[in-house]
Amino acid sequence: MNPRGTRLLAGRSLLVLFMAATAVPFLSLFTTALAPQGSTPHGISWPSHPHWHNFVDAFNAADLLPLLYSSCLIVLGVVPICLALCAAAGYGLAVLGFPGARLVFGLLLLGLTVPIESLITPLYYQMQSLGLLNTRWALILPLIGLFMPFGVFWMRTFFQSLPKELLEAASVDGAGPWAAFRRVHLPLAAPAVSSLAILLFLWTWNQFILSIAMIDDPSKRTAAGALGAFQGHYGTNVVLLSAGALLIMLPTIAVFVVFQRHFVKALLQGAVKG
Known part of the structure; x- marks a missing residue:
């Protein structure tokens, strides 16, 4: 085998190992969630009689409906505001070049x-x-502030990858900085904005420790933060805890699977270039 084929085989083998390392924990969690309640499954083994009703029991025991509603409210409060601020700040730092931008x-x-x-x-x-x-x-509010550094870095690097002639052409046509941002740069940044939105959604939905520290009422936390209270009540019931964890992770998995093409497109277009 030639050196190129060897490198290709090694790369594919490494990808398979990474996929296995990612998939095995989820598979173990899934098979555990289907086991009889009160049991303690070991390893990965498909139960002879899967107990699908464990998911319904976990949903009812954790009272997940208000938790999902609370998570959606928090996501709607964080993601749009953070996207708007990061896109504007990234544009200002990358394109406008105001005094003190580097600082x-x-x-x-x-x-x-x-x-x-x-x-x-x-x-x-x-x-x-x-x-x-x-x-x-x-x-x-804290999540918006905590996500701003990465979001601004993400958008700045994308705007820097765009040709500078775009702003010059827009100014020749009579468009000011705001009009150029809204009509030229922002539409071109759609892949970077959508991929950043996916990351912000995942980080907000899975927020755990800050949710527990700031909010005492579990019904006002994120679903992941409320999992701590659920674990306190059902920590000895590994099966029910696994089913609840899968239900909480399901929206994030679905969002990533549906919008993964936008994420990959942003990476290929140089959203994190430089």
Whole structure:
């Protein structure tokens, strides 16, 4: 086999290993969710009599309907606002080149290095001083701020990959910076915006630790955050806990499967180039 074929085989083998490492935990969780309640399955083994009603029992036991509703409200509060701010900030940093743009971008990059866990305590007292504790705004506002550094970096790198002649052509046609952004740059950035929306949705929906810290009422948390309370009540019932976890993960899996082409398209068009 020639060297190129060897590299290709090695690459495919590595991809298969990564796929197996990703799929095996989900398969184990799925087979566990179908086992008889009260049992403790080991490994991956398809039950002789799958108990599909475990998903219905987990849905009712965790009272998932209001949790899903709460997650949708939080997602609708975070994703559109964050997308608008990141697109505008990325355009300003990449295209307009205002004084101090590099300093602002450096501060945003510094924000990428700060772990969320280290910010929980100051965020808690800040939300407490604003009177927003135990409300969904106590989760929406911090998440917008926490997602801004990556979102601005994502959009800035995309706008930098576009030809500078676009802004010059727009100015020749009489369009100002705002009109050029709205009519020229933003439509071209649709793949980057859609892929960023997918990431923001996944991160918001799966938010766990900040949801528990800021909101005491489980019905106002994200579905993933409410899983902590569900685990406290049904932690010994591994089967029911696995079924509940799968139900909570189902929307994120569905969104990624449906919109994965947009995500790949953004990567191929240079959304993270440079």
